[in-house]
Amino acid sequence: MKPQDILSGKNSLWIFGYGSLVWKPDFKYKRSKIGYITGYKxxxxxxxxxHRGDDEMLGRVVTLIEDDDVCTWGVAFEVIGAQMEECLKYLNVREAVRGGYVTKVVEFFPRGQEESPVLALVYIATPDNPIYLGPATAEEIAAQIIVCKGKSGHNIEYLLRLAEFMRTTCPDVEDTHLFSIEAAAVALLPMLLGP
Structure with a gap:
């Protein structure tokens, strides 16, 4: 689905972030909500x-993988009026052009049972992307992350900020994949830094 198709006839749009968008949206929005989507890990x-690597040393960032039995927590941002077009132009460069992500529409469930779900736009990198890396062990991913740096900063900052977001904002949610990579990276750092 193309971003412009989502805008047709609407005066507001929700964008779901599950990676760096949770702490650094870099676009104007009306409000944000913590919550989750289902069917993806x-x-x-x-x-x-x-952003977090270069052509010589690719960084590792998150994407979503379809899995019916799980949910992914993050932040949804509501953009309205003129913000919608500005936001989509910005995200098209940040996520699609530079990141290789495609857009999908998903159902977002805000935290709190009194809230109704909303449809949200999400950016997902797929295996047919040339820089898609696929699965690896927590230790292998951590070893790659701690040595990479891009125009937005060190790859480990991305990992640690995402883990901190989950720990502080969604303390009851266990994200085993994320936390195991964080633990592996923290264990590797002393070896990298030396005595």
Whole structure:
């Protein structure tokens, strides 16, 4: 689905973030909500040669993998009026052009049972992307993350900020994949830094 198709006849749009968008949206929005989507799991399976790595050393960032039995927590941002077009132009460059992500529409469930779900746009990197890296062990992913850096900063900052978001904002949610990579990276750092 193309972003412009989503805009037709609407005066507001929700964008779901599950990676760096949770702490750094970099676009104007009306409000944000913590919540989750179902049918997808977050994985550090996508390469990054711009924000958190380069062509010589790809960083690792998250994407979503279809899995009926799980949910992924993050933040949905509501953009309204002129914000919609500005936001989609910005995200098209940040996520699609530079990141290789495609757009999908998903059902977002805000935290709190009194809230109704809303449809939200999400960016997902797929295995047919040339810099898609696929699965690896937590240790292999961590070893790659701690040595990579891109135009937006060190890859480990991305990992640690995402883990901190989950720990502080969704303390009851266990994200085993994320936390196992964080633990592996923290264990590897002393070896990298030396005595």
């Amino acid at each position: 977050r994985r550090f399976w996508h390469g990054d040669n711009f």
